[in-house]
Amino acid sequence: MKKSDIHEVYEILEDVYRNMDEPSVTKISKQTRRDPFRVLISCLISLRTKDEVTLAASNRLFAKADTPEKMLTIPADEIAKLIYPAGFYKTKSNTITNICRILLDEYDGKVPDEIDELLKLKGVGRKTANLVVVEGYGRDAICVDTHVHRIFNRLGYVATKTPDKTEMELRKHLPIKYWIRINEILVSYGREICTPVSPHCSYCRLSDICDKVSVDRRR
């Protein structure tokens, strides 16, 4: 896939997304969108965890506390119990507590809206920082999670294994007006069509320009 094809690829994805009954991303993030704190915390929980499990764990936690102040009233080990099935509950609950402490002490209880500030928080990397900005604040950012990266990797748009490289390329070649939607579109596409294992290439509209079309295409 040539870099210049990015616009065409976007249009196809946009069209597919428009015709989905209920894009999975809306199910996942319905209450979370535009709430920077929820975006941040559920992202921390999502580490090495399936989306459905992350959603359930996040909701259990948010029912008890949906602000940094409230979160700090819950002992870390109780947070750990609430998010238990997500795995790494010990590490994650400590990370959550630590970050809430910093938010309260240094950021007036608010989640920063700048990538650079978010990255200063231990446990927050590029994916989380970008997601907070784009989902939490509705601002221009490109969030490259495994779904987004996997799709562009298969297309041949990027060769490296690192999502950071994908983000750089998208920032360079994808017009800014598309940045906000590219993540939600590709997350849905990645969950439903370009799945991690046995992707549904037979009805993927990108298969003609994809480097890694699997046998599913001929079924």
Next chain:
DNA sequence: AAAACGGGGGC
């Protein structure tokens, strides 16, 4: 028993 799940951090 082995694979799948997704991201941060250290080098």
Next chain:
DNA sequence: GCCCCAGTTTT
């Protein structure tokens, strides 16, 4: 940039 790491659920 590449490699390592963590625990639970599903197959």
